[in-house]
Every structure is written in C-alpha cells, then in structure tokens.
Amino acid sequence: MSSIHVLSDLLINQIAAGEVVERPASALKELLENSLDSGATEIEVRLMQGGIKLLQVADNGGGIARDELPLAVARHATSKINSLEDLEQVGSLGFRGEALASIAAVSRLTLTSRQASEKHAWQIFLESGAMSEPQPAALAAGTTIEVNDLYFNTPARRKFLKTEATEFAHCDEMFKRIALSRPETAFTLMHNGKAQRALRSAQGNPRQRIAAILGDEFAQASVVVDEQSSGLRLWGLAGLPTYSKGTRDAQYVFVNGRFVRDKLISHALRESYQDVLHHGRHPAFVLFLELDPQGVDVNVHPTKIEVRFRDGRAIHQFLYHALNKSLAGSKAGEVAMPINHETAVSRPYAPQPPVFTHQTQMGLGVAQPQGFYQTMFGNNSSVKSVAVAGETIQYEQEIPPLGFALGQLHGIYILAQNVKGLIVVDMHAAHERVVYEQLKTALDAHAIAAQPLLIPVTFNADKLDVVTVEENADTLTELGFDMAALSPVALAVRAVPAMLKDADAAQLARDVLKDIREFGASRVLTERRNELLSTMACHGSVRANRTLTIPEMNALLREMEVTERSGQCNHGRPTWFQLTVSELDKMFMRGQ
Template sequence: MQIRQLPDTLINQIAAGEVVERPASVVKELVENALDAGALRIDIDLEEGGIRLIRIRDDGGGIAPEELPLAVARHATSKIASLDDLEAVATLGFRGEALPSIASVSRFSLSSRRAGDEHGASLQVEGGKLGEVAPKAQAPGTTVEVRELFYNVPARRKFLRAERTELGHIEEWLRSLALARPDVELRVSHNGRPSRRYKPDLLDASLRLNETLGEDFARQALRVEHGAAGLRLHGWIALPSYSRASADQQYLYVNGRAVRDRNVAHAVKIAYQDVLFHGRQPAYVLFLEIDPLRVDVNVHPAKHEVRFRDTRLVHDFVYRTLQDALAETRAGAIAAATQGAADNAQYPATAAAFGSPRQWLPTQQSPLGLSLGEAPAAYAALYAQPPVSQPYSAQSQEQRLPASSDAAVPPLGYAIAQLHGIYILAENADGLIVVDMHAAHERIGYEKLKSAHDGIGLHSQPLLVPLNLAVAEREAEVAEREAETLATLGFDVTRSGPQSLSVRSVPALLAQAEPEGLLRDVLTDLREHGETRRIAAARDELLSTMACHGAVRANRRLSVPEMNALLREMEITERSGQCNHGRPTWARFSLTEIDRWFLRGR
C-alpha cells in the first residue's frame, strides 16, 4: 500500500482517541491548563454529564489574542521549549495535544483576556476547522466551551455511558483535584443548578478531607510527614480499622500530579499487610515530592502514570515510612492524645507517637523490641500457663486504682470486670474500654516473637542435595544480579545455566515451606519492585500462628491485676490496635455516647 501523510484533522482525532476518553478527560485537561495559568478560582458548568456542554472559566493569566490560534495548534505550548524542560516538567500539562484534540471532536470555543488588556478575544473551532479571532467581552482569565462532544465521531459517542455515570467520573476527578489543591476554589454546576463547591482554605488543608472523603475518614486518619534521600512523603493514611472493600479511597500525587503507580501501590499494600483484615483495602491520600529530574512524567498520553529513575528507592522509602507510622497504632494511643499533658508525662511511650489524634511524625526512637538475651525468656513467658484465678469479684480500691486519687489514668484505663471470659471491661478518663483479650494477647505475643527473631536474624539451612530449578531467562538474570540480596534472605543461589538455578541453602525457619515456590515469588518481587517481603511475610505467618496458639483462650478467667497488666502491654506494643489477622483488639465508648443510650440530659 502507498504511504501517505495523514491530514491534520485526522491526526488530531487519532490523538483525541488517546487523550479524550470521556467528558471527565476533557474536564481534566482544561482544568489542569487553568491551574498552570495560575487560576485560584475555576467554574465548571456541565450539561448532560458533560456530553452536551463543558464550560471551564478561570481567573488565570489569560492568552494574548494573536496566540489563540497557536493554543489549538498541535504541539504548541508555553510550558516547555527544550529537552531539558521536558526532563524537569513542573506543570500539569505540557504536551500541547489537549486543546487541538478536544477541538477536533467537538464544537469548541476559546475566549481569553489578560489582566492588562482592554478587552478579550475569542476563537471558534468546528470539528477541527479554525474560525477567525474576534473581539469579545471577557473577564480576566480564560473560558473554554466544549459542546456536543464526539458529535462528528458517532462511533466514539456510542461508547459514552449514561449521564449520571459520566457526571460521576467528573466528580471523582474533581474530588481528587480538590484534595491536591486546597488553595483553589472550585464551583461546579450541572444542568443549570449548582451541584458542588470546594471553598479555598490556605490555613488547614485537612478541612478538604471532610469535604471530599467525609468526617469518618478525617477522624480516623493519621497525618504522615517524612523526608529522606531527597524524597518527601506527606498526607494522610487511614487507621487499619477504617478499611474499604475496594480501592476507591486511594489517592497518590507525585509532585502535585495525580497518578497511578503500581510500585507505590505495592509499597502501601505491604506496609498495611500486618494490620489489615484479609481482603480489605487501605485508604490514603499521599503526596510524594521528588526532584523532577528523578521522575519521568512523559510516559502516558493522559499523564496518568510516571516512571521513577530509582524504583527501588521510592518503593523502600514509601514502605518504611508507612510501616513505621502504622507500627505506632498502639491500642489507646488516640484516646491518650485527647487527654491532658499530665497523661503525656506519665505515658510517654504512647504520647510521643501521636502529637494529636491525626498526626504521626517519624522519630529517632527505636521500636519496642527484645534483646537476643531476652528472647528465650520472652518465648517461655508467652507459652507459660497463666495462673488460674477466680472469677472477678469486688476488689479493694488499692487493687483497682492508682495509689493516689489524682494520678493520671492511662489510655486504656483500669480493668473493672471480665465479660463472658472473652472481653475485658475497663474504665478510663473518657468512658468505657472493651478489649478482646485473646486478640490483644495474640498481637502482643506476635510482636515479641518478631522482635526476638529479628534479633537473631535469618539463618540459612544447607540442603543435603542442591535443588536444580528451571526458570525463565529473566528470572535467572535477576537471581544472578541479586545474589547478595538473596543471601541476606537466607538463600544461596547460583546461576547454573541460561535458564537454570542451583539452590544450596534456604531460610532455616522456612525449610519446610516449599522453597521452590517461595524462591520463584521472591524473584518475581525483585524483578517487578526491586524489593521483596516474601520471606518476612512467610516468617510472620509462621510466628503469627505460634502466637495465636500461645494467646489466652476464651473463657479463661483473669484476675484484675492480670487484666491491667494486659492493658499496659497493649499500650506499649506496636500495632496492638489490631490482632495478627487485622481484627480490632479494642473499642472505646465515651461517657457522652453512653449517656445518649439512656437519653440522659434530654
């Protein structure tokens, strides 16, 4: 077949197939242009879910009249001028594709006025055909109208969904934007009626959490702030108790750009692995800041994805930051944060981790752990039979309360009873605490076993006969390249051929855990993420089972001192807010809440 140069209109319509997926794609491109122009207020008017009309008005810098035709010309932009600019992009848009692509599949108009101009100017585009620039009354800023999207591409229009569905996609993207830019006011109307307004707030960005994700998320979110190795991660992560059936509340921003990244998503997933109930999804709003030279944003036409220069560093940084934050989710910690400074002085292990109910800042404090010498004793104590005690009866005041009446009450309070041999009831300064004693003891034992094993390290167990393993060539390459990493995990692996490995030793603790399949999973992780927690996860699963068997069982009667001892252990044990399987270990009922049960004060 003869090679022909495609006409400009067809070129733009092909590009539109990549950039303009649905009305939400148009809104995204136009609003991002407004933000790049310095807008602080953006009005978004929609009709029929954006299919009939999308109008974006901003108060940004505006466009000179003579530059309006250039604005809708292919690959014309004010945002980059050289390869150096492309490698360090700091704007949301930069390709110069969006406006010509949108204009090629709609009835399009562009009006703009700069602050110093006497009047504005307008340009009409019909199906990619430019009209003449004409004067027009226009407030400073830019207005873009997109009417009858895909009117000239009926095949594409058939793929659009119902009005409500398309509107939902637009609202979801605006929600994502609102989280990233609390300084910008967003006003949305649909079919002539105001539908949503995000008010700007320069002082407290967390207020946007209430507007976008609701009070429940805001109330159960930890504020994260950490920087290292030229990276900075900040934002909010939800407590494990606030988990979702789907990934609908997972927002990631890289240098202010909303993106999807499998590498970071994997890091978040494994950070939550030890505290989240099976099958549930974490919720988070995270902002990763990195030198633009270390991230490539030019890998996706719609700029949904990025590529990091050092994937392993980013993955490890995100994982360790969130893992450390979640380790501080000690039972009672949030309750402690609401108490006075006197409480903080008496219970520094809890108070130091939470400056407020929704803040976690990394410290140099080492996590709770056991020395190697303490490990055998801790293991023995975990499996020792607790002393047999009588059912709870009234105890003396000295047994139940601190020696002085004005002593601070600890976060989980003091035990007052045991319910059905399953739950511990305790009174704290705020109301009633209910603890699942088996779940709590299970987590305490589990964390002690992990600390003890971390002190010992991962030992290797040589195999009597080396295991010859057939693998894909890329897996063999990973094994050869990551030989030192594999050795630290307990594997002695050498490449014996283009598609074969020889395994001479495996992690001693997991020698009975089918090492062939484990090694394959480890190699997959190293190839895809540059990091693996397969060994640690398999080890943790084994230690979790051991801790579960060693925990106190239901219907086991505990004395009040024993119950109080368990409460104090919970307050200083990492991740004690959840058991090994992600179930909550405790619940709090404030006195105000209990009063409502009985209609007191009404």
C-alpha cells in the same frame, strides 16, 4: 490497497482525541490541569448532561494573549517546555500541547481569555478544525473554555459514552482528584445548573480539603503521614486499618502534585498495611510523594496517569518504611474507634465528671479489692485522685487511654472504663498483637530469650521434621528453641521462647518446623518472618474462656497502650472498641 498518503490535520486530531479524550471526564482533566498551570486560584466547572452537552471551565489564571489564541489550540504547541532538558524535569501538569487541539477536533469549542494587561478579553470559536478570527469579548480575568456537544462529529465514538449519571460520576471523580491535589485553590462544580461541590481555599490546611472531599469520618479515622529522606517526602493522611473499605475507590496518590496509578507505589503501600489489614479489605489514603522532577519520567502515557521512576527500588523502600512507620505509631487508645459512626445526640444536661467505680456483685470475671488501684499507683504528694465506690483513690498518672478494667465478659472480652465511657477489648486478639510485636522486636535485636523446660516435651514427628531440626539448628536457636532428635520419628523440645513459655510446646514446634520445611530457613527469617512470628504469637496469647484477674486485665491494657499497631490483631481485625457515654445515653434514650 490504497496508496500511502498523509492524514489531514483534522483526522490526526480526532485520532489523538481517541487517546486523550476518552470521555467528558478526560476532557475535564486536561482543562483543569491547564487552569492550574496558568496559576489559577479559583476554578469553576459547569456541566450539562454529564459533560456531554456542555463542559465549561473558567479560571482566574494568567490568561492567553490575543496573538497566541490560535497557537493555544494548535497541535504540539505549548508554553511549558522548550527542550529535551525541560522534558526530563517537567514541573507542570501539562506539557504535550495537544489536549485543546484534540478536544476541539471532536466538539464545538469556545476559548475566551484575558491577560491582566489587556483592556478586554478575546475569543475564538472552533468546530471540526475550522477556527474563527479572534473577536473582542467580556471577561473579568483569566480563561474560560466552553466545550459543546462532545463527539458530535464522530458518532461512532459518541455511542460508547454511557448514561448522563455515569458520565457525571466520572467527571465528579476527576474533579475530586484535581481538587485534592491543590488544596490552596478554590473549586466549584455545577451540574445541570445545580451546585454539586463548593470548595474554599484550604491554604495551609490540606486536611480541611481532604475532609471536605472524603468526609470527616475519614479525616478523623486516619493518621498524619509526613516523612522525609534523601530528597524524598511523603505526606498526607492514611486511614487506620479499622477504616478499611471493600474497594480501592478511596486511594489517592499524587507524585509532585500529579494524580497517578502506579504498580510500584501500590505494592509498597499495600505491603505497609499487610500486617494490620484484614484480608479482603483495602486501605484508604490521600498521600503526596514529592521528589526531584528529574527522578521521575511523566512522559509515559498519553493521559499522564502513569509514571516511571529512575530508581524504583529506592522509591519502593522509602514509601514502605515511611507509611509503615506512621501506621506503627498508632497505639491502642491514641485514636478513638467508635463502635458505630452515627453522631451521638447532644444531651440537654451537662455531662458529669467520670467516676471510676468497682462493682463486686455482677460476677464479671474475678472481683478485686477496692484498694487495688491505690496499690498499683502508690501514694505520692503529686498524685491525682479519682472516686472509687465512695473513697478517694490516688494515682500518679493521668487516667490511661484504655482506662481501668471492670471485669470480664464470657471469658472473651475485657470491660474497662475510661474518661469517655466503656472500652471493650477482645483479650485474645489484643494479647496476640502484643506478643507478636514483642517477638518482632526481639528477633530484630537477635535477642529472643529461651526458656529451658524442666521436663523436655517429646512428640512423634515424621522424618522430614527430624531432618529439619538437624539441618536448621542455628535458625531454631535464633527463634528461641532447643530441639533434638530422639529417634528417626521422635523429637524433644528442651527450650521454647521465654515469651511463649505457657504455650503447647509440641504444637508450637510442629508449626514452626512446618514453616521452615515449606519455605526454607532464609525465607522464614526474611520475607516469611512476620507470618512465622504471627503463628508463634497465636500460641503464646491468652485463650478464650480463660479467667483473668483484674491485675492481669489492667496489665494487658497497659501493654496495649505502649505497643505499636495494637489497635488491630495480627489478622487485621480490631482489638478494642470505644462506646461513649453519649452513645449509651442514646441507646437508653436519656435526655430525649
């Protein structure tokens, strides 16, 4: 074994580069963060061959003084912290002071910079640890860093790089993260001489930047999040459950402007969507968490992508409740959910105002008298009116978001007409969500009303079910049940929750007892609460092939409009779709 010796500065930097500069995208991240820390408002990125041949970042920031250029590329040299106290409340993106030294150790690097007070810029060259003297150069303002031939002197490392297309894809993803974190900064991305992205400053309008990167479809199919509590703030856009993805590639979380991937944050956000997202799907969101820098430790990982919170439990609870509240505010009809994402063609003729008609000849469900809507809304001097089959029907309210029911299709779907066109509602899924939310509200208030049965329902049960009833009488009462043992193998249901009075009492009781027996009463009323109430709601919702009257259909539509999360059923599937008149016109090629 050789004797112990001190490593050379070049080798130290090359080792550090293995951690900090994994690929061109890693170097791009460090350079972009330095530009933002310098106060840049315009940043231009130029890449060649996915960033392997050339990676150039030019900004209009504060620049670097001539005498400080050698320090800028020295290891552990920085202007961002001076003491341990500064490290404990880092407000900048960079602070380690090793990024440029590591990049310069594995590339041919040119650094050109000019401060506003200087007559001209100064430039230095670095290759394999050797640095030139500062030389005069031409530059309008700010700093330009050019990285050529990444890993040219470490071929073992370079062979692990992927194809040009793959490396550019990683660079583009890194560019998007940084651009999302600073909407007020203008960014440009060039690859092989071609413009890939040109993002103007979105000062005061972060939604514009988010739409420019993730697309208008995401911006339109999302809810605004902006919640504050105890020095914490969460803001941004959260995609509706109907905009879910098969992968997690549209999830962006920033802590004090820094993109992070944190297990605690991911768990809290995933739990927020649990009640509305279909299994196997992933939500999309761009969220910004702001807190006192002293409450988060960013000095956890060399790439600074991981953080550690001083009070993780408080952060988790805040994130969960903040996002859950924002998602809960989305009721059916508030956000349009198109049946497809194609842009409808414009019609060469002016659209006519909506006319609500009633058709009795089609046999879609149960026919309803034309005077029904007038009866529902009554007569009033301040009412508005709408034409129905040749006569004027008056109503007090605006036309509801989900419109009025036209009929029923195959005993499964409700067809309704609103201002935009046709609404299609899965009546079982929609009613299931309505009942589920009502049960949650009632249980939270300890007010689930019991409905005594005129004739108790008896059924055979195994001994464990009987014991469960005897040992959990209080829990069953809180859930709205009154059960009693008739024998060691028989139970009687004397009362059920009033909201579920039409359900199969015996099967409902079996399912509830199964959950209590399997998980215990305390877990059923806490962490398993939603699963239990979802099961109960399924028993109490209308079934397929049940014929509804028009008043019943309209009653369900009105319930959906005031029920939280009613755009999705308890399993995360959509409960309704909007088909606009423009989309119908396109299907029938009207105006073409």
